[in-house]
Amino acid sequence: MTVKIGINGATIPSADLITGIHVARAAGFSFYEPRTPRLLEFDTAKGHQQARTAISDEGIGWLPINGLENVFAASLDEIQQAAHDVCSLAERFGISQIIVVPGATSRRISPAEAQDTLATLKSIASSYGVDLLYEFIGFPHHAFSSLRQAREVTVASNLPLVLDTFHLAASGTSGEDIQQMGVGEIGLIHLSDALVGDRPISEISDADRVLTGEGQLPLNDYLRALAAIGYDGPVSVEVFHPKYEKIAPGKGAREALRSACQALDSVGLVSSQSEGSFA
Helix, strand or coil, X not given: CEEEEEEEHHHCCCCCHHHHHHHHHHHCCCXXXXXXXXXXXXXXXXXXXXXXXXXXXXXCEECCEEEECCCCCCCHHHHHXXXXXXXXXXXXXXXXEEEECCCECCCCCCHHHHHHHHHHHHHHHHHCCCEEEEECCCCCCECCCCHHHHHHHHHHHCCCEEEEHHHHHHCCCCHHHHHCCCHHHEEEEEECEECCCCCCHHHCCHHHEECCCCCCCCHHHHHHHHHHCCCCCEEEECCCCHHHXXXXXXXXXXXXXXXXXXXXXXXXXXXXXXXXXXX
């Protein structure tokens, strides 16, 4: 198996969109995963062309925009308008996929209601030539916060899942749970470790997310499970610890690729990048 690795813009937070694309390719990444605020900074005809040219010249691919948030927490009218806004943004930059993210909500969302909402959003996305993925969020009080619940919704809705190692850990998901999945259910892996310390793992937050090998999450369990089911799709390094704001983007990207390759290689998810590309 050979996976290809991308980098999420959050991992190199001081880089703007164009710098991020160039830095990602120079480090050896195959994909760049843009953040919506960075896209909005370049949301002009000139900016669209700059981004498209940078992607083309570098021979690097886009990963989805993680930009359709709070899908089951907002009203249907609000989320429909957000879908039009984000899908049109993707269309202008030539990005073909968007990640749908459920929000925290105090009311119970039934699978049937979720499927109806997702069907509406898929229809909107299709009108812009955009496909949707659904990210499993393992925080308590978020809709469908167990992998079993998320799968029930996404399989019925025919949406690929984004599995995030941080959220797998936060939800108490096991490697065995992942091995019950069909590989076709998964569209993208978000890869990060996290600083846990003496806290219950349920108390970790996005700000605790660090590069693989720097934290205490059971990453090998998850990566071995992905290897066991034959996963060979994209992997994107996505961390949010404030310390990365102080690291130059080029250095941060090289370290992100090095640590990701080590983790993936160690379990047989052999990365397509070679260590020589970021030495």
